[in-house]
Amino acid sequence: MDSLPAETLNINWLWVLAYLIGPGLLLVEFYRYFTDPLRNVPGPFIAKLTAAWMLYIDLSGQRSNTIHNLHKKYGPIVRVSPSEVCFASPAALMEIYGAHSKYPKAAVYDCLGFKSTFTTRNRDEYRVMKKRIIPSFSPAAVAEIEPTVHRQLALLIKCFDKRLNDPLDVLPWFRMLALGVVGQSFVDDSFGGLQKEELPDLLNHIDEVFPVLWVKWMFPLTTTILQYVPLNSIQKFLDSPARFKKYCGSAYETYLASHDPVEHHDLIARMVTEKRSLERSNESIPRHLTDTGIVEELTNLVFAGTDTTSNTLAYLFWELSHQPEWQFRLREEVQQAVGLERESFSYSEISELPVLDAVIMEILRLRPAGPAGLLRLAPEGGAVIDGVAIPAYTTISCQALTSQRDPTIFSDPDRFDPQRWIDGKKHGTADRMRDQLLVFGKGTRTCLGRRIAIMELKSTLAVLTRRYNFEVGSLTTDDDMEMTDHFVLIPKGGRCLLRLTKA
Numbered sequence: 467m468d469s470l471p472a473e474t475l476n477i478n479w480l481w482v483l484a485y486l487i488g489p490g491l492l493l494v495e496f497y498r499y500f501t502d503p504l505r506n507v508p509g510p511f512i513a514k515l516t517a518a519w520m521l522y523i524d525l526s527g528q529r530s531n532t533i534h535n536l537h538k539k540y541g542p543i544v545r546v547s548p549s550e551v552c553f554a555s556p557a558a559l560m561e562i563y564g565a566h567s568k569y570p571k572a573a574v575y576d577c578l579g580f581k582s583t584f585t586t587r588n589r590d591e592y593r594v595m596k597k598r599i600i601p602s603f604s605p606a607a608v609a610e611i612e613p614t615v616h617r618q619l620a621l622l623i624k625c626f627d628k629r630l631n632d633p634l635d636v637l638p639w640f641r642m643l644a645l646g647v648v649g650q651s652f653v654d655d656s657f658g659g660l661q662k663e664e665l666p667d668l669l670n671h672i673d674e675v676f677p678v679l680w681v682k683w684m685f686p687l688t689t690t691i692l693q694y695v696p697l698n699s700i701q702k703f704l705d706s707p708a709r710f711k712k713y714c715g716s717a718y719e720t721y722l723a724s725h726d727p728v729e730h731h732d733l734i735a736r737m738v739t740e741k742r743s744l745e746r747s748n749e750s751i752p753r754h755l756t757d758t759g760i761v762e763e764l765t766n767l768v769f770a771g772t773d774t775t776s777n778t779l780a781y782l783f784w785e786l787s788h789q790p791e792w793q794f795r796l797r798e799e800v801q802q803a804v805g806l807e808r809e810s811f812s813y814s815e816i817s818e819l820p821v822l823d824a825v826i827m828e829i830l831r832l833r834p835a836g837p838a839g840l841l842r843l844a845p846e847g848g849a850v851i852d853g854v855a856i857p858a859y860t861t862i863s864c865q866a867l868t869s870q871r872d873p874t875i876f877s878d879p880d881r882f883d884p885q886r887w888i889d890g891k892k893h894g895t896a897d898r899m900r901d902q903l904l905v906f907g908k909g910t911r912t913c914l915g916r917r918i919a920i921m922e923l924k925s926t927l928a929v930l931t932r933r934y935n936f937e938v939g940s941l942t943t944d945d946d947m948e949m950t951d952h953f954v955l956i957p958k959g960g961r962c963l964l965r966l967t968k969a
């Protein structure tokens with residue numbers, strides 16, 4: 467008898483394997499599905515099966531929009547991956563982020579590549595670190611930063627004055643302003659953007675940090691393997707957090723070479739003085755007081771304070787470009803407060819102005835710089851949130867984009883309407899609206915830099931609306947300004963084309 471061709475034998479073996487493995491995999495999936503404690507939480511079917519779906523959405527910058535739409539479809543509790551559930555009720559917001567929250571930050575913060583107060587998840591370690599940096603955010607410290615804001619604003623005005631009447635992409639200019647303020651304030655280096663009228667390289671590296679972070683978080687094993695793949699593009703991609711850190715490292719070295727920390731009281735001086743004192747008494751130095759630890763803290767501060775503030779400013783002036791009546795109201799209010807003839811004024815003269823305050827509150831509500839969820843973990847033993855039992859170590863969150871557009875609290879929630887804050891104060895509803903805000907986080911992990919951010923936003927708004935009219939600079943601007951996010955809000959087109967004229 468003729469023997470069978472080899473391919474036929476191979477095909478038979480493949481069929482045997484398929485018959486064995488196929489049903490085996492199906493059985494495993496069935497078992498997982500029916501024993502899955504979260505199987506009744508609504509959400510897309512694919513999200514229950516694999517985290518890859520959410521990674522794809524994260525990498526395409528659509529996390530907050532997608533989850534916002536899922537809440538509209540499925541309600542206030544949505545499952546977005548096998549181990550992640552998102553909430554959208556005021557009660558869940560207080561439970562997860564309120565002052566007595568028992569939910570630590572999720573593992574994603576470990577992947578950022580910088581160990582800092584912001585990324586530290588262990589509560590005891592966090593308390594010690596926060597105590598060390600908190601004096602840099604006190605009202606007195608913020609007052610010391612004010613002249614830096616005005617110096618950077620004076621440079622910005624010079625740059626804008628040269629570029630009047632034509633379409634101008636304001637985004638890079640606001641990025642240079644914000645970087646100049648935090649850089650000068652925390653690492654004593656503005657990185658020279660507005661002086662040289664050129665985007666510092668550091669800002670290109672910030673853009674690359676978040677995609678690396680998501681891949682590391684979702685696929686830690688793959689990332690470890692990728693580290694050994696000898697391809698330039700992969701190594702360059704993975705190395706971006708380190709490249710970003712290098713800039714703050716060299717600013718730190720310059721600081722040490724030119725300052726005696728004993729004679730200063732800024733953050734670097736305080737940390738270095740504490741480190742040296744431990745060295746003198748032969749005590750062990752905690753990691754966050756080593757040179758690497760200090761640089762990582764500084765890097766994270768520069769990171770936390772740059773694109774958050776600048777992107778808020780870009781969205782602010784874009785919204786105002788559509789509503790010139792608010793530009794007139796702002797200009798009138800500021801002129802009345804500081805007079806016509808004075809070029810400069812202090813923050814205390816404008817900080818409480820009602821129209822200015824309402825406009826800033828509204829942009830923080832409508833275009834939160836971190837629109838997506840602030841990820842937390844269910845504690846050991848699990849938790850019950852909004853009546854749903856959540857197993858231990860499930861990733862949970864609420865997101866600013868959804869809580870800040872809750873139609874039961876904000877009428878016509880997708881509209882930029884500063885009047886709602888002015889009316890809210892009159893009618894006693896402003897506190898309820900404020901409770902819904904997650905733009906600066908909440909509770910013990912709330913943004914430490916929020917006073918600096920508000921001072922910078924209000925000062926910039928007052929100075930620029932007094933001097934310029936803002937109009938949309940191109941027909942494509944509205945499309946460019948669609949919201950995307952890689953943790954920080956980024957306009958889809960990566961630019962914001964406006965037209966400035968003298969007021």
Ligand code: HEM
Pocket residue numbers: 583584585596648767768770771772774775778834835836840841904905906907908910911912913914915916918919
């Ligand atoms: C519009 C501007 C800003 C927004 C919307 C913003 C938003 C936030 C949010 C949402 C968090 C909490 C993150 C979480 O819980 O995971 C946070 C934390 C933080 N932010 Fe900001 N931020 C802004 C500006 C700044 C500035 C200018 C600084 C100062 C350099 C800063 C420093 C920090 C720090 C140190 C933390 C960590 C707080 C902690 O964990 O104790 N932020 N920020």
